[in-house]
Amino acid sequence: MFKTALKPIVVAGMLVLALSxxxxxxxxxxxKDKSPHSGAMQAPFAGKAPKMTVEQALQQAVKADATxxxxxxxxxxxxxxxxxxxxxxxxxxxxxxxxxxxxxxxMVNGSKQPRxxxxxxxxxxxxxxxxxxxxxPSQKDKQLIEDIYKTMPGGIPQ
Numbered sequence: 001m002f003k004t005a006l007k008p009i010v011v012a013g014m015l016v017l018a019l020s021x022x023x024x025x026x027x028x029x030x031x032k033d034k035s036p037h038s039g040a041m042q043a044p045f046a047g048k049a050p051k052m053t054v055e056q057a058l059q060q061a062v063k064a065d066a067t068x069x070x071x072x073x074x075x076x077x078x079x080x081x082x083x084x085x086x087x088x089x090x091x092x093x094x095x096x097x098x099x100x101x102x103x104x105x106x107m108v109n110g111s112k113q114p115r116x117x118x119x120x121x122x123x124x125x126x127x128x129x130x131x132x133x134x135x136x137p138s139q140k141d142k143q144l145i146e147d148i149y150k151t152m153p154g155g156i157p158q
Contacts, residue, residue, distance in 0.1 A: 054126070054157050057119030061106055064113035064120075071102040075124070082131075092131050099128035100138050107141055118145055119157050 062068050078098035082091045103124030110117040125142040128135055149156045 051154070052115065052119060052157070054119045054123035057116045057157075058123040060116050061120035064116040065106070065109050067109065068102065068106060071098075071105055074098045075102045096128045096132045096135050096138070099124045099131075100135065100141075103128065104137070104141055107145060118149075121145060122157060 062072050075098040078091070078095040082088075082095040085091045103121040106117045106124065107121040110121065122142065122145050125138045125145070128138040129142065132138075146156050
């Protein structure tokens with residue numbers, strides 16, 4: 001009982017530490033301009049890195065953590081099945097569960113690549129809740145991630 005009650009707190013603490021460590025990293029120095037037309041350095045971005053959406057992060061999740069590959073495969077299979085039979089309760093339930101399992105694992109493994117995995121997790125949890133808004137585990141994980149993002153500059157990713 002005690003271990004189960006601490007799990008969300010431990011995950012939240014890991015998420016906060018990983019995201020704050022990622023936010024404090026110094027960006028790499030931009031490469032020097034090697035063109036003959038200019039002697040000045042040019043920054044690749046106008047001061048800030050481009051914002052990654054949750055859907056873009058989902059596309060990169062398996063590249064960031066190869067252990068997610070089996071969960072991605074299950075998710076894609078369930079997604080295809082639900083598209084074939086959108087009114088089938090079994091297909092919906094399998095899809096929601098696949099989204100949750102993939103999203104939850106990405107969240108737990110998030111310290112490996114926080115910028116990608118936490119956003120990917122958020123995308124998957126949102127997909128699960130779109131099909132089943134009352135899916136309690138997805139609600140809890142989504143709320144946990146959003147609460148942490150609310151404390152960070154930039155807010156909750158879209």
